[in-house]
Amino acid sequence: MMPLLSPSFLFIFIFIIFPSSHSIPFILIHGIADQCSHLGVKKITQQLINFSGVEGYCIEVGNGYWDSWFMPLLDQAKVVCEKVKKMKELKEGYNIVGLSQGNLIGRGVVEFCEGGPPVKNFISLSGPHAGTASVPLCGSGTLCIIADNLIKEGVYSDYVQAHLAPSGYLKLPNAIPAYLDKCRFLPLLNNELPDKRNSTYKERFSSLQNLVLIMFEEDNVLIPKETSWFGYYPDGAFNPILQPQQTKLYTEDWIGLRTLDEAGRVKFISASGGHIGISDADMKKYVVPYLNDQTSTEHSTSKSGSRRMMQRVNRRELFRAT
Ligand SMILES: *[C@@H]1O[C@H](CO)[C@@H](O)[C@H](O)[C@H]1NC(C)=O
Ligand SMILES: *[C@@H]1O[C@H](CO)[C@@H](O)[C@H](O)[C@H]1NC(C)=O
Numbered sequence: 001m002m003p004l005l006s007p008s009f010l011f012i013f014i015f016i017i018f019p020s021s022h023s024i025p026f027i028l029i030h031g032i033a034d035q036c037s038h039l040g041v042k043k044i045t046q047q048l049i050n051f052s053g054v055e056g057y058c059i060e061v062g063n064g065y066w067d068s069w070f071m072p073l074l075d076q077a078k079v080v081c082e083k084v085k086k087m088k089e090l091k092e093g094y095n096i097v098g099l100s101q102g103n104l105i106g107r108g109v110v111e112f113c114e115g116g117p118p119v120k121n122f123i124s125l126s127g128p129h130a131g132t133a134s135v136p137l138c139g140s141g142t143l144c145i146i147a148d149n150l151i152k153e154g155v156y157s158d159y160v161q162a163h164l165a166p167s168g169y170l171k172l173p174n175a176i177p178a179y180l181d182k183c184r185f186l187p188l189l190n191n192e193l194p195d196k197r198n199s200t201y202k203e204r205f206s207s208l209q210n211l212v213l214i215m216f217e218e219d220n221v222l223i224p225k226e227t228s229w230f231g232y233y234p235d236g237a238f239n240p241i242l243q244p245q246q247t248k249l250y251t252e253d254w255i256g257l258r259t260l261d262e263a264g265r266v267k268f269i270s271a272s273g274g275h276i277g278i279s280d281a282d283m284k285k286y287v288v289p290y291l292n293d294q295t296s297t298e299h300s301t302s303k304s305g306s307r308r309m310m311q312r313v314n315r316r317e318l319f320r321a322t
Helices: 007-017 039-052 065-070 073-086 102-112 142-152 158-163 173-182 199-205 225-229 257-262 280-291 294-301 304-321
Strands: 026-029 056-058 094-099 119-125 210-216 266-271
Touching: 026 039, 026 102, 039 056, 039 094, 039 280, 065 142, 073 102, 094 102, 094 280, 102 119, 102 199, 119 280, 142 158, 199 257, 210 225, 210 280, 257 266, 266 280
Parallel strands: 026 056, 026 094, 094 119, 119 210, 210 266
Antiparallel strands: none
């Protein structure tokens, strides 16, 4: 008979009571006009590390600030894809935290990155997932003057598409044919082109464990802010703002958003504050739990009843927000 405290028993016991001691790291991808060495990005990365107790890395694209403006997003996604493939820390899988434009790069990695390590949870702060109808606010610096002049060339011209990152997700509802024809990033990422839909992108995106979409109530950078939830304008008009569930991307399940939602894996969060202006409390409530390993086990035992309740709450919040 095996004594109660034999090494193998102890091993099993420890394994059972500490199932989450093995936590996967996260990467953070910053937004436009930012870089990993900027104070704000450094702070949020470090806070997420401190609050979650897991390792986290801010992944830089090129030289940061300048490239965030002027390197096309398809190339930015390729840079991050190559970086994550080389990071042995991520081999067992990792989570992505995206800030603003960084969310589209992150999704590019999830959907396009050939042979990359698996992405488990995707936490999006102010992501222009369904596009944005206005260039991100930027003020009067030199870069913005260059950007402004480029846009005057016509956002869907080949030249602008090749030289201005946000032109890859500027989706003007009154220019949808030009957008679908010329925009080089978002139509691919969202599987919007009927003759180019790629089921591999959908498979990869719908294999996420959790997709956390945080929209900020006073976000005036993203037009409309509901794009943070995949909500957007209908083709051809600036109103009404469609709920995510009313868009074709969702109903026809172009990238697996509906599949994920029906499996209870999409969290539609409405937080107070401006563009990516998350409070410490909301960070702990909405982001940190997904960086700890526990969420993967929570997910597998989550009940459809609570999911339906969440969705009811979410729909109500969306109505209130629009
Ligand atoms: C993170 O924790 C370290 C060590 O406790 C502390 O020195 C640092 O100020 C914390 N950083 C942030 C941004 O919370
Ligand atoms: C879809 O994407 C995958 C991965 O990038 C690629 O290997 C495949 O050729 C694409 N399929 C089509 C039909 O374009």
